[in-house]
Amino acid sequence: MKLDSRNQVPDPTVGAAAPLHRSPSTGDGMMGALSRVLRGLFGKPGSGHIPSPAMTEDLSTPTESLPDEVAQMAASQAFAERRSSHVSDILVRALDALHCPVVVVGPHRGVRHVNAEARELFGDKVVGRNLALFFREPKALEAVSDVLSEGGTRTLDVKLDVPIQRQYRLVVTRLARVPGEGPHASLEFQEITLIKRSESMRSEFVANVSHELRSPLATLIGFIETMQATTEDPANVDLDAQARFLGIMEGEAQRMSRMIDDLLSLTNVELREHERPRNRVELVSLMREVVDALIARGRSREVDLNLSCPDELPMVCGDRDQLIQVFHNLITNAIKYGATGGRVDVTVDASRDGLPDGGGCIQISVRDYGEGIEAEHLPRLTERFYRIDKGRSRAMGGTGLGLAIVKHIINRHRGRFQIESTIGEGSTFTVRLPIFKDDA
C-alpha cells in the first residue's frame, strides 16, 4: 500500500504553512521533531523565506528573452510554485516516516490527509470522507470538533478494535491557520497498548498476592480466636485440639513465609533475566545432590526416585544455585502431584542439537507416572499463582510460584523448557541448557 502524495494532499499550502504541533504528553513529540527538521530544510514555516532564484539555477525557468524584472518575477513565481509542491511532497514523506498514525482533518471533520501508519489503521480510501464515518468514537469526534472551533489541544485515550484491539493516546491539535482556508487539526495516535497491558498485569499481580496472603491469615486469625475463646474457661481446654490447631497454624505461617521468599526470588530472577550466567556448572554432581536430598521425601509418599545420568557430561553455562532451585521444584512437583504413579524418573543426557540455535545442550527430564495434566492447563502452568487444584496445592504447602521461577531461570540461561503430559500416564518436564563454550 504505497502512497501517491499528490492525490493525498489537495492543497499543498496546508502542509507547508502549518506549524506542526508539539505533543504535550511526550514533551517534544514526534511532530515537534518533524517540525524542526522541516524548519531546518526550508526556514521557519510561514516566514515566507524563499531562496533567490539566482541561488537555485536548477529550479528556475529559462528567462533570457524577457525584460529583467518580469523575468525575475516569473522565475520567482515558478520557483515558489515548485518549491511549494516540493515542500508538500517532502512533508507527506516525512509524515509517512512517523511511527504513529496521523490524520489531518479540515472543516467539518473532512479528512485531508492520512499518513502511512494511519492508512494501515483505517484503510487507504478515507481521504475526502468524513472522520465520523470510519472512526466511531463519540468522545474523540467531539474533541476534534471542539479543537477545530476553539483551537488548542485535546488529549484522550481511545480503543480501536479493528484489525486487532489496540489502545491509543489521541492528541488532537489545531494547526495554525492557512490564509483562505478553514480550520484544520491533526490527530496523532500514540500507541499505549503495552503500557495499559502492563498496568493491568501489575494490578492483577497485587490483587493475586493480597488474595494469596489473605487466606492463610484468615486461617491463623480463626484459630487464634478459637484458642482465645477456649482458654477463657480452662475447663474447656482440649489439649489435643489445641495441638492440632497449632500444627495447622504453623503450616499456614510457613506457607506465607515461603510465598514471600518465592516472590523475592522471582523478582530477583526477573531483574537479572537479561544477564546471562557465565559460570561453568557440572551437572552430574548437581543432579545427584538434588536427587539425594529428595529421596526421603519421595519415600514418605511411597514414590521411588530414580536418576539416570552418565558419569561424565560437558559443563553447562549457568548459575549453580538457580539450577538447583529449578530441579528441586520439578522433582518436588513430580513427587507431590504424580505420587499415584509410585515412581519418578530423572534422566540426564547430552544432545547435539536440542536448542533453536543448533548448539549442543544437556537435556534433563523429570518424568512422573501420575494422573497427568489436561492439555488446557499446560500453557498456563508457568503463570504466577496458577494451580490446577488450588485446594490440593495449598494443602501441600504450595504457593503456585515454583514453575514461574523455573521458567524465568531457564530463560535467563537461554535454555528451553517443555511440558508434555498424557491423562492417565503422567507428565514429563524437560529442561535444555546450553553447553559451556569458552566464548559464550
Ligand SMILES: Nc1ncnc2c1ncn2[C@@H]1O[C@H](COP(=O)(O)OP(=O)(O)OP(=O)(O)O)[C@@H](O)[C@H]1O
Ligand atoms: N508433575 C505434575 N503433575 C501434575 N500437576 C503438576 C505437576 N507439576 C505441577 N503441576 C501443577 O502445576 C501447578 C503449579 O506448579 P508450581 O510448581 O508452579 O506451584 P506449586 O507446586 O503449587 O507451589 P510451589 O512450587 O510454589 O510450592 C501445581 O499447583 C499443580 O497443579
Ligand SMILES: [Mg+2]
Ligand atoms: Mg511446585
